[in-house]
Amino acid sequence: MPSQRKKGRAVTRSDRHEHTPARYGRTFAIGVTLNVGFVIIEAFYGWHTQSLALLADAGHNLSDVAGLLLAWAAVGAARLRPNVRHTYGWRRGSILASFANAIILLLAMGSLGWEAIQRLQTPADIEANTVMVVAGIGVLINAATAALFMAGSKTDLNIRGAFLHMAADALVSVGVVISGALYLWQGWTWIDPVVSLVIAVVIVIGTWSLFYRSLHLLFDGVPESIDLNAVRDCLLALPDVADLHDLHVWAMATNENALTAHLVLKGGTVQTRGLLEQARENLHELFEIRHVTLQVETADQAVLCPAMHCS
Structure with missing residues (x-):
């Protein structure tokens, strides 16, 4: 077959079947390990300090671990060879994982919003210093994990789902740090649930695109990148x-x-x-x-x- 020039090199037949890079297996392993460890730390200190923001973020982080595992499984499924029963293989698993991740994120944010509304009715004191330290660790872990998926999120909807999970967690943790600082400064007991509610709304807005695009592809819609x-x-x-x-x-x-x-x-x-x-x-x-x-x-x-x- 005649080769073609693309980005300064010849594109051959073998190029046409390069799929998700193998390096994402290690990326998922790192992301899952870091987040499982952080969930344990965050849940303990959230319970100890009576911080809704920390407990909610721990629950959200746990859902993100499930989301990462789901996306990781989809990457592995895509590598399974086609057979007489599945002539295309299991590639569509990545679309299903993207859709499931969007649903998980939306449900997690709905739960966070509901808990925030409940806490607004009965505000409680928190140990702001501890909350800020734990949340600060969360910012670093989630931002670092999101960075691992950033490049792939631009071309692969499944990787984008993993990226959005980690970016959302980083944003929630930033909000927890801010709410702790405002509590120390003004003593506002209502700031913790308010910040949680605002962040939940922001993440739902950001997740809607993932939900719509994955649902569109599930019904064999033309990919948005193609005219x-x-x-x-x-x-x-x-x-x-x-x-x-x-x-x-x-x-x-x-x-x-x-x-x-x-x-x-x-x-x-x-x-x-x-x-x-x-x-x-x-x-x-x-x-x-x-x-x-x-x-x-x-x-x-x-x-x-x-x-x-x-x-």
């Missing part, structure tokens, strides 16, 4: 292609997209091998679509396509 009209124009611009129909683009995983289409050829004899190779290279280079299935047919054959399936 379907641009894909259509790309295929129609190929030599000897007169028309196309049954164009479908969907996500096989959070970092892999697939395409199927019927290409209607112009009259005369056409060397389809070169045409298909060019189509695949263009789709990979312009849209990062790695899995392409194209059927070529004449205008007479295209007429036979059932109307309900044509597009």
Whole structure:
């Protein structure tokens, strides 16, 4: 196959099947270990100091451990080879993990908001110095873990789910530090639940995109990074292609997209091998679509396509 130039190097057939980097296995292991240890510390001191913010954050951190494990399992599932029962393998597990992580985050923030409202009705004193120290440790741990996932979050929705979990935890911990400082400064017993409530709202707003995008992909929606009209124009611009129909683009995983289409050829004899190779290279280079299935047919054959399936 002819190679193509991309980012200063040749892109070959092997490049088209590079998926989630293996290094994320170690990243998930580090993230899970750090957060399990911190949950234990935070829960103990939250109970000892009667801080709702610390206890709520410990519960949220525990849900994030579950979220990390879920995302980690999805990365592992994506590496399982296809078989006669699962011809695409288990790649879609990453989309399911993204959706589940969004649900976990939304439920955790709903619980945090409810507890904050309850505490507003019965404010309580807290040991602010201890709370601030423990929360400060949480900021460092969660921010460091989020940084490990930052690069991958830009291209992989499953990794983005893990990143949002850790970034949300870091934000909650920052809020706990602020509420402790304000309590020491003004003695406001209501500041702890108010800050928790504000942070819950901020995180819900930030999580909504993950929820919507993963739900969209679960129902085979066109990935938001792909313009379907641009894909259509790309295929129609190929030599000897007169028309196309049954164009479908969907996500096989959070970092892999697939395409199927019927290409209607112009009259005369056409060397389809070169045409298909060019189509695949263009789709990979312009849209990062790695899995392409194209059927070529004449205008007479295209007429036979059932109307309900044509597009």
